[in-house]
Amino acid sequence: MSRSRRPRPAPPLPVRDGISPSYLWLDAGEWANMLEFLVARFPGVSQAEWTARMEKGDVVDLEGIPVRADTSYRRxxxxxxxxxxxxxxPIPFAETILFQDEHILVADKPHFLPVIPTGRFVRETLLARLKQRTGLQDLTPIHRLDRETAGVVLFSHNRATRGIYQALFQQRAMDKVYEALAPTRPELQFPLIYRSRMAEGEPFICMKEVDGEPNAETHIELLENFGPVSLYRLRPITGRRHQLRVHMAALGMPIVNDAFYPVLLPCKGDDVSKPLQLLAREIAFTDPLSGLMRHFASERTLEPAR
Structure with a gap:
């Protein structure tokens, strides 16, 4: 079985401080033991650190049996x-729980907080914070927001019904509304519909527009004018990565404080002084289990610089 088709196994380790254990299927390789493999596979973690983790029982196999430094590597x-x-x-901004029932949880994410562990963030993520706060070990985001984007995020915490809610996104049955602050373009007529074909750019973290049949569509309305900048309502009909940021930049009104579009700027590191002025304002859908209309709105606001 190829790695991409391997099932997600049930973890034999518990959630700890809001962090679920990661897992790794071992492919073909010539390693004398597991310590040698782990040091080579994760060069950012020292041999001493891996040894200490294994001695604490923090590395185990599928059955929960501790993996030792001298355990044989087995494909x-x-x-x-x-x-x-x-x-x-630390991310100095707090999330808010907007709603929770026996199936889903809806959170209001602040700017700069990643949704899931990635890169240099593990505990300082929305998922880890919510797991620690609620004790819901099966909590999983049904969709994602960029670290730079604030607003409404929908989670599932019931494995039995997770697929039902995930299908709403696949079927485009979720009505998502965003707001953004961007340059004023008085020569454009609003509301407008913008379509383009998007593809992975260079570097891979960016997207770009290319020739061909459109695969991305955004509806844009003007809400309020503040002089040089205006507040816009954005409705993504499709869900391409960075779609709203790419489309706004293509229209000559890149979202305020966007460090990716139209030009990729150097990484801001830990600077949280200039949040991207993009907010996932609302999400609405017909609940597939109850038949009720669900509507959740962020309590955050975008304010133009004075």
Missing amino acids: GACIFYYRELAHET
Whole structure:
């Protein structure tokens, strides 16, 4: 079985401090033991650190049996471990829980907080914070927002019904509304519909527009004019990565504080002084289980610079 088709195994380690254990299927390789493999596979973690983790029982196999430094490397095996960072920059903004029932949880995410563990953020993520706060070990985001984007995020915490809610996104049965602050363009007629074909750009973290049949569509309305900038309502009909940011930049009105479009700027690191002025304002759908109309709105606002 190829790695991409392997099932997600049930973790034998518990959620710890809001962090679920990561897992890794072992492919073909010539390693004397597991310590040698782990040091080579994760060069950012020292041999001493891996040894300490294994001695604490923080690295186990599929059956929950501790993996030791001298455990033989075995192709096809699966190991579990906790992602840890020596230093993680605190994100000084708090999330809000807007709604929770026996199936879903809806959160209002602040700017700069990643939804899931990635890169240099593990504990300082929306998922980890919510798991620690609620104790819901099966909590999983049904969709994503960029770290730079604030607003409404929908989670599932019931495995039995998760697929039903995920299908709403696949069927485009979710009505998503965003707001953005961007340059005023008095020569454009609003509301307008913008369509283009988007593809992965260079570097891969960026997207670009290319020739061909459109695969991305955004509806844009002007809400309020503040002089040099205006507040816009954005409705993405499709869900391409960075779609709203690419489309706004293509129209000559890049979203305020966008460090990716139209030009990729150097990484701002831990600077949180200039949040991207993009907000996932609302999400609405007919609940597939109850038949009720669900509508959730962010309590955050976008304010133009004075």
